[in-house]
Amino acid sequence: MSSMIEVKGLEKSFANNKALASVSLDVEEGEMFALLGPDGAGKTTLMRIVCTLLDADRGDASLGGFSVSGEPEKIREIVGYMPQRFSLYGDLTVRENLDFFARLLGVPRRKREERMKELLEFSRLGGFVSRRAEALSGGMKQKLALSCVLIHQPKVLVLDEPTTGVDPVSRREFWRMLEELKSKGTTILVSTPYMNEAERCDRAAMMYAGRILFNGTTDEVRSAFEGEILEVKSGELKRLAARIKEVVPTRFVQILGDRIRVVLPAKYAHIEKDISALLLTEGVGTDGIEKAAPGIEDTFIALMEGRDE
Amino acid sequence: MNALLNFIRKEFIQVFRDRNMVRIIFVVPLVQLFILGYAVTTDVRNVDLLFVDRDDSQMSRELLGSFMNNEYFNVKALYQYAEPVERLIRRGEAKAAVVVGRNFERGLEKGEGVGIQVLLDGENSNTSSVALSYCVGYINSFAHRIARGRTAHVVNPVMNIRYNPELESVYFMIPGIIGVLLTVLTMLLTGLAIVKEKEKGTFEQLMVTPLKPWQIIAGKTIPFAVLALVAMGIAMIVGVLWFKVPIRGSIVLFVLGAFCFIIANLGLGIFISTIAGTQQQALFTSWAFMVVFILLSGLFFPIENMPHWVQYITVVNPLKYFIRSARDLLLKGVGLQTILPDLEALVIIGISIFATSVMRFHKRLT
Numbered sequence: 001m002s003s004m005i006e007v008k009g010l011e012k013s014f015a016n017n018k019a020l021a022s023v024s025l026d027v028e029e030g031e032m033f034a035l036l037g038p039d040g041a042g043k044t045t046l047m048r049i050v051c052t053l054l055d056a057d058r059g060d061a062s063l064g065g066f067s068v069s070g071e072p073e074k075i076r077e078i079v080g081y082m083p084q085r086f087s088l089y090g091d092l093t094v095r096e097n098l099d100f101f102a103r104l105l106g107v108p109r110r111k112r113e114e115r116m117k118e119l120l121e122f123s124r125l126g127g128f129v130s131r132r133a134e135a136l137s138g139g140m141k142q143k144l145a146l147s148c149v150l151i152h153q154p155k156v157l158v159l160d161e162p163t164t165g166v167d168p169v170s171r172r173e174f175w176r177m178l179e180e181l182k183s184k185g186t187t188i189l190v191s192t193p194y195m196n197e198a199e200r201c202d203r204a205a206m207m208y209a210g211r212i213l214f215n216g217t218t219d220e221v222r223s224a225f226e227g228e229i230l231e232v233k234s235g236e237l238k239r240l241a242a243r244i245k246e247v248v249p250t251r252f253v254q255i256l257g258d259r260i261r262v263v264l265p266a267k268y269a270h271i272e273k274d275i276s277a278l279l280l281t282e283g284v285g286t287d288g289i290e291k292a293a294p295g296i297e298d299t300f301i302a303l304m305e306g307r308d309e
Numbered sequence: 310m311n312a313l314l315n316f317i318r319k320e321f322i323q324v325f326r327d328r329n330m331v332r333i334i335f336v337v338p339l340v341q342l343f344i345l346g347y348a349v350t351t352d353v354r355n356v357d358l359l360f361v362d363r364d365d366s367q368m369s370r371e372l373l374g375s376f377m378n379n380e381y382f383n384v385k386a387l388y389q390y391a392e393p394v395e396r397l398i399r400r401g402e403a404k405a406a407v408v409v410g411r412n413f414e415r416g417l418e419k420g421e422g423v424g425i426q427v428l429l430d431g432e433n434s435n436t437s438s439v440a441l442s443y444c445v446g447y448i449n450s451f452a453h454r455i456a457r458g459r460t461a462h463v464v465n466p467v468m469n470i471r472y473n474p475e476l477e478s479v480y481f482m483i484p485g486i487i488g489v490l491l492t493v494l495t496m497l498l499t500g501l502a503i504v505k506e507k508e509k510g511t512f513e514q515l516m517v518t519p520l521k522p523w524q525i526i527a528g529k530t531i532p533f534a535v536l537a538l539v540a541m542g543i544a545m546i547v548g549v550l551w552f553k554v555p556i557r558g559s560i561v562l563f564v565l566g567a568f569c570f571i572i573a574n575l576g577l578g579i580f581i582s583t584i585a586g587t588q589q590q591a592l593f594t595s596w597a598f599m600v601v602f603i604l605l606s607g608l609f610f611p612i613e614n615m616p617h618w619v620q621y622i623t624v625v626n627p628l629k630y631f632i633r634s635a636r637d638l639l640l641k642g643v644g645l646q647t648i649l650p651d652l653e654a655l656v657i658i659g660i661s662i663f664a665t666s667v668m669r670f671h672k673r674l675t
Binding site for chain 1: 512514
């Protein structure tokens with residue numbers, strides 16, 4: 001396996017605001033790589049540099065072996081970039097949008113129809129070819145945008161928060177499409193604020209304030225969590241959660257369906273005893289408390305706590 | 310080349326899909342043409358004129374006669390001095406007055422100089438200055454007749470107004486309307502079309518494609534240049550067939566002038582797109598440019614009447630050169646020689662604006 005995207009020591013500032021502070025990253029060919037982090041973490045800036053839309057202040061990046069500063073036009077031929085905002089022509093129909101990008105990206109005439117048919121099938125937009133893009137639902141818009149980006153069969157896909165603001169059903173459908181693309185060998189770099197989406201990726205990098213906090217396979221990310229996670233089952237979730245919040249910072253307590261999930265990063269781990277004691281007085285026995293396995297989001301919360309000191 | 314054609318094709322689809330755009334391009338010019346052609350008339354007709362004849366002599370009646378029977382004045386003769394003429398004018402009973410003094414005839418016979426007083430309501434400076442020139446014209450022709458030996462024979466007063474003898478303001482207006490029309494279609498629409506792509510985020514998408522910056526610029530300007538020329542053709546046809554505007558000069562030169570003018574405006578459109586972030590900003594910026602251009606173009610007010618420092622500003626106004634050369638071509642039928650300075654100015658302004666704007670645009674892109 002060779003690197004498809006290589007980023008070394010990238011720095012970028014806007015005015016006095018440091019968007020990227022020495023970021024390095026490697027995305028292997030054929031893998032699906034997630035960029036995680038809250039708004040303003042630097043995900044979009046990083047992606048825009050990789051796609052040659054923005055010049056870095058320092059450092060270098062390459063995509064498919066081409067340097068962003070040296071051969072940007074080569075990169076544009078093999079990358080498909082989907083910006084965060086819907087960016088197709090709302091006043092053109094689904095077909096016209098596809099056709100426009102097909103011609104623009106140099107898809108030969110005889111392959112154009114075939115490619116459009118494939119993509120309409122793939123995105124299940126076949127029934128909407130004559131509908132204007134602006135009249136599509138949020139989920140369909142994203143699928144159309146993905147299709148337009150895919151029309152020239154790019155080797156690398158760079159997707160900036162493609163599922164933000166999309167309903168859960170469409171989101172699942174969108175990820176199904178990404179997995180299918182991955183199985184065909186497309187390298188995918190995708191950013192998302194939803195940690196659970198990262199679970200579907202091979203590897204993930206966590207970004208915060210222009211830095212990468214952690215970078216590894218999703219399993220590695222999960223096991224990087226240090227601390228304790230408790231799950232409490234009870235019939236009175238709200239009241240209990242309020243009680244727990246008396247001893248634990250609110251941000252660590254979450255009600256999930258039928259239980260309360262308490263994430264205790266390493267330095268808070270000692271509170272575990274207090275919670276157990278508290279719960280005992282509330283009539284929840286030790287059998288009502290379970291230790292749970294960490295998810296990617298838990299690692300992120302723990303890493304953030306570590307930073308704040 | 311294919312990529313460019315594809316881009317232009319898309320631009321046309323977008324324009325024709327937008328009903329408002331179609332209206333702006335094809336209906337608005339015609340409405341402007343009819344409104345400016347009919348309503349905004351600077352012609353001076355049926356001006357109420359008081360002829361105060363204190364002499365009541367043959368000579369003074371002869372002068373009165375030369376003011377009668379034309380469409381420019383409604384003459385009302387007064388023989389008695391009832392109240393100051395000024396007051397009548399102030400009350401709005403007349404826009405102009407010609408006062409002949411008591412010893413008019415005698416003075417003329419003796420060969421002494423006689424004065425004729427002309428009073429004008431200067432509220433509308435345009436009307437009054439035109440009316441004044443008519444009055445002076447009639448009086449002069451009267452004086453000529455006297456000088457030739459007082460023959461009261463019918464020597465018709467000859468008003469020597471050239472090129473637009475009927476002073477049809479529509480003739481004068483049409484080149485201006487076409488200039489404004491070209492400005493809207495090129496500067497405004499190009500600016501809007503580029504900013505729209507930025508606003509909607511499609512610009513970012515375009516930049517990740519192999520499309521080159523010059524192709525984006527060409528793709529954004531060529532369609533509007535074509536539409537502008539088509540709309541100009543429509544306006545010209547209506548002008549000639551309906552308003553009977555003469556085309557005395559070369560139509561080829563006219564189109565050439567329009568073309569130079571379009572380049573300047575496309576450049577401005579690109580420039581606006583580099584300073585405006587939203588379509589609204591682009592609209593207001595273009596509007597600001599246009600108001601200044603129109604006011605300082607000589608379309609409504611002669612540039613010669615403007616203060617000197619304002620006249621210097623008009624040196625960079627492309628609309629001024631276009632309107633001047635178009636009027637010269639259509640109404641006077643002059644040749645290339647005469648309008649060459651205007652064309653040169655247009656080319657210089659056009660190329661410098663276009664080049665600066667494209668450079669700014671490039672810088673924004675990379």
